[in-house]
Structure formats: C-alpha cells, structure tokens
Amino acid sequence: MIKQDSNELRKKNDFVYIAAGAQNARAFYVEGMEAEGVLNPLQFLYDVKNEKSTGLGKRVLIIGGGNTAMDAARTAKRLVGVDGQVRILYRRMIKQMPANYEEIKAVLDESIEIQELINPLSVSAVNGKVASLVCQKMKLGEKDTSGRARPEPIDGSEFEIACDTIIPAVGQDLAFDFINTKKLDANNYETELPGVFIGGDALNRGLSAIAAIGDGRKVAQLIIDSCGIDFETKKNFKKADTDYRKLMIKKAKRIKSVGVSETSLNQRNNFNLIVSSLTREETIEEASRCLFCDEICNICTTLCPNLALFGYQHQPFTAQLSGTETKFELTQVPQILHIADWCNQCGNCNTFCPTSGAPYKEKPHFHLTQESFNNDSEGYLLVGSASEMSLLYKNNEDMCSLTENSEYFTYFSEKVRFQLNRQTLDIEDDKSFTDKIEKDWKKAVEMCVILQGAKQFLGA
Numbered sequence: 474m475i476k477q478d479s480n481e482l483r484k485k486n487d488f489v490y491i492a493a494g495a496q497n498a499r500a501f502y503v504e505g506m507e508a509e510g511v512l513n514p515l516q517f518l519y520d521v522k523n524e525k526s527t528g529l530g531k532r533v534l535i536i537g538g539g540n541t542a543m544d545a546a547r548t549a550k551r552l553v554g555v556d557g558q559v560r561i562l563y564r565r566m567i568k569q570m571p572a573n574y575e576e577i578k579a580v581l582d583e584s585i586e587i588q589e590l591i592n593p594l595s596v597s598a599v600n601g602k603v604a605s606l607v608c609q610k611m612k613l614g615e616k617d618t619s620g621r622a623r624p625e626p627i628d629g630s631e632f633e634i635a636c637d638t639i640i641p642a643v644g645q646d647l648a649f650d651f652i653n654t655k656k657l658d659a660n661n662y663e664t665e666l667p668g669v670f671i672g673g674d675a676l677n678r679g680l681s682a683i684a685a686i687g688d689g690r691k692v693a694q695l696i697i698d699s700c701g702i703d704f705e706t707k708k709n710f711k712k713a714d715t716d717y718r719k720l721m722i723k724k725a726k727r728i729k730s731v732g733v734s735e736t737s738l739n740q741r742n743n744f745n746l747i748v749s750s751l752t753r754e755e756t757i758e759e760a761s762r763c764l765f766c767d768e769i770c771n772i773c774t775t776l777c778p779n780l781a782l783f784g785y786q787h788q789p790f791t792a793q794l795s796g797t798e799t800k801f802e803l804t805q806v807p808q809i810l811h812i813a814d815w816c817n818q819c820g821n822c823n824t825f826c827p828t829s830g831a832p833y834k835e836k837p838h839f840h841l842t843q844e845s846f847n848n849d850s851e852g853y854l855l856v857g858s859a860s861e862m863s864l865l866y867k868n869n870e871d872m873c874s875l876t877e878n879s880e881y882f883t884y885f886s887e888k889v890r891f892q893l894n895r896q897t898l899d900i901e902d903d904k905s906f907t908d909k910i911e912k913d914w915k916k917a918v919e920m921c922v923i924l925q926g927a928k929q930f931l932g933a
C-alpha cells in the first residue's frame with residue numbers, strides 16, 4: 474500500500490485497521506545471491522499455489538527455521554520428485570527453531586533433512602546459475618538478547634553443498650511505508666497516525682492465527698469504546714457448565730483429544746489436504762473438553778507443591794460509598810489466597826500462570842501464625858473467636874483491622890474508624906479523625922472479601 478492510498482482510506486473512514494500481515498520476505502544477502510536459482514520464499518509459495526512456473530531445480534536448500542521455511546521445504550519436496558532432494562539449513566539447533574512444533578515434525582516425518590548449526594557464507598554460480606552454497610559450521614555460545622544460545626562460527630569449518638536452488642526464508646517484514654514501523658509497540662494497537670490501528674502479524678511479526686483474531690477483536694473493542702457506542706460487547710455471558718465444583722472436578726481429570734486423522738506418509742506426494750476435518754460429533758466432543766479457563770483458572774492452586782495457593786469463592790458484587798463516586802467491584806467468583814507460611818518461593822506458580830501473573834507475589838498473603846505475620850512486611854492474619862473474628866492487615870508500618878460480628882464489620886486504622894453495613898458495605902457510624910476515608914473504605918471492603926476466603930481456608 475502506498476501513501477496516497479492510505480491517505481485516501483483515512484479521508485473516507487474514521488478508523489483504519491491494518492491486518493495485512495508481513496508480506497515481504499526479509500532480505501538475506503551473502504555473496505552470489507543474485508545468481509539464477511535463488512528464489513524468494515513467498516513468491517515461490519505464491520507461484521506454486523497459482524500453478525505458475527517457479528524455477529525450482531532438483532537439489533534444493535532452504536535457509537531458515539521458521540514456519541515459512543518449513544512450508545517452502547514441504548512444498549519443494551512435493552515438486553522435486555523421488556530423484557530430487559530438499560534440505561533445510563539452520564544456524565542454531567532444531568529445538569531452537571521458531572517454527573511450530575507440528576511443522577517441524579511434519580518436515581522430519583516427510584524425510585526432509587534439517588542440518589543444524591550451519592551458516593551460509595556465499596553462493597557459487599556457474600554460468601550465472603546456482604551451483605553450490607559455501608557454508609560454515611557453527612557452535613552454540615552464550616545466550617543472546619532473545620534468550621537463545623548465540624551461534625558462533627567454527628574457524629576452518631567451511632564446506633560446500635552442491636545445489637541448484639536456494640530459498641532463503643529468514644523472516645518477513647511489513648510491506649507498507651505510510652507508518653513508521655520503528656515506532657510500533659507490540660503492546661499498543663494504535664499507530665502514530667490518529668485513528669489508524671494495527672494488529673496480527675503486521676504488528677507482532679508472526680504469532681498465531683488465534684492471536685491475530687484476538688488482536689482484531691481487541692481493536693474492534695477499542696474503536697467501539699472510543700466512539701462511545703454501547704454494543705454490550707463486554708456483557709458477561711453465563712456459560713453452560715461453569716458450576717465451580719463440577720468444573721474443578723473436570724479440571725482434575727485428563728480427557729484426551731479426539732485427534733485428527735492425517736494422510737499416511739506414502740500418500741503425501743501431492744498437494745491434497747493432509748489433516749482431515751473433524752466430524753460434527755467429534756467437534757462437539759472436542760469442544761466439550763474446554764476447561765473454561767477464562768471463567769475459572771485456578772492453575773496455580775493445582776500446581777503449587779506446597780499447597781500454598783488456596784482457591785475460594787465469593788459472589789461478585791458492586792458496593793458504593795454513599796455521597797461519593799467511589800465504588801468497589803468484585804467481578805468474578807473464584808478468588809485466591811496465598812498462604813505465606815507454606816510458600817518457599819519456588820516460583821512454579823509464576824512459571825505456569827497463563828496470564829503471566831506472579832500469584833505468590835500478587836495474591837493476598839495470608840499468615841497462619843503470629844510469628845509469620847510479624848516476620849513479613851505485608852500480609853493478613855486472622856485472630857479472635859468464632860463469634861467475633863478480626864482480620865489484621867499490615868503493610869510495613871501501616872496497620873489496620875476488620876472485625877466481623879453478626880451485625881456489622883468494624884474497620885480500624887490509625888486515623889479511621891467506621892462500621893460497615895453487612896448488606897450494602899456502606900459506612901455507618903463513622904468515628905474517623907479525617908474525612909478522607911475513600912481509600913480506607915476500599916481497603917475495608919477488600920478485607921471483607923479476604924476475610925471470607927480466610928474463613929473458608931480455616932473451615933471457620
């Protein structure tokens with residue numbers, strides 16, 4: 474897309490969403506690359522799809538470890554015939570390839586050789602046509618900024634691979650110039666141009682189709698919100714089978730996927746579909762395995778080796794402090810307490826949290842003993858008797874408490890003292906020494922929720 478087109482689009486539309494993917498093969502140059510027989514991977518795949526001539530030879534080298542490299546290799550394999558050969562060269566190890574596991578497995582299943590730790594140095598040509606690729610062997614060194622071990626050349630290890638076709642597939646770049654791609658931020662869909670959004674591969678250079686669809690949905694919501702339109706898109710839809718107990722039992726069982734059938738390896742020398750679709754019944758069976766993680770996750774509570782994360786339930790509610798705009802909203806039933814005494818900070822929960830949370834740091838720290846409470850800088854402790862329980866909270870030097878009896882909750886902090894109505898959680902009987910009580914009120918309501926969790930944990 475050229476600038477003129479984009480200006481026209483912006484004139485005619487209030488918002489523009491760019492979901493054009495990354496359509497340019499990333500430039501890759503070693504000496505001799507201009508020889509006949511070096512093919513652009515995307516053009517190659519496009520030509521094959523459109524049944525055009527590609528210029529593919531019989532001895533094909535693919536350079537790269539991403540999904541496009543795998544696609545190019547499997548496509549070439551189907552075209553070179555039984556007397557042809559397709560090989561993938563990668564400068565790191567197979568386990569470090571960015572391609573999807575399924576793609577790499579399919580490549581290996583289809584007898585395409587992957588040569589690891591090989592770096593191309595130059596193309597040798599005869600009469601302007603590719604004749605071989607000069608390569609160098611590599612070894613893995615220290616980790617680089619991507620967290621992967623950096624490949625380093627081994628001196629004197631140069632060697633030559635005879636070939637007639639080379640397809641460098643080392644990544645893809647954006648194919649438009651009307652926004653400054655250097656200013657794109659993977660966590661922000663808005664571009665520097667007002668009203669122009671970007672998502673999918675065009676923004677993050679290649680995650681999954683699911684991630685791209687998710688980007689589209691989020692951008693649609695951003696646009697709807699910015700227009701002030703109420704489509705009720707954020708409505709909480711109650712799902713069919715989200716009974717807490719039933720769902721936790723379901724999560725404890727392993728139900729295997731129905732799986733899909735694949736064409737046998739000896740029948741893949743064509744472009745027919747390899748993976749067949751599920752039948753209607755299989756689709757329903759597969760979908761019924763869903764664990765509704767968006768409704769109840771609780772993964773951290775199931776994998777903590779010390780049982781230091783406790784899942785409990787609290788009905789969602791919204792409370793408002795009368796005479797103010799201040800609200801407290803509890804939006805979901807499942808809640809989690811971190812049992813500080815039992816946690817050895819192994820970090821497992823951090824590693825496996827699907828939302829990149831750190832439950833052992835972020836969830837309320839509930840202490841089981843006065844000693845543990847005293848030794849920590851922040852957390853909660855439950856004291857008192859069954860008829861009158863108090864939840865204490867400290868954050869370094871600041872202390873507060875919430876006491877529950879059959880009629881109300883009483884909250885104390887250094888300057889604030891009030892009672893909360895048990896039904897509305899609004900303040901009654903305020904005896905505070907300050908009128909700035911919004912922050913304390915929010916803390917008090919939060920402590921009402923945590924108190925219920927602490928009681929469920931202790932069976933009180």
Ligand code: SF4
Nearest residue numbers: 770771772773826832
């Ligand atoms: S903290 Fe993470 S793992 Fe635990 S319930 Fe929430 S999303 Fe799931």
Ligand code: SF4
Nearest residue numbers: 777816818819820822
């Ligand atoms: S860090 Fe603590 S809460 Fe998290 S898994 Fe380890 S012991 Fe459990």
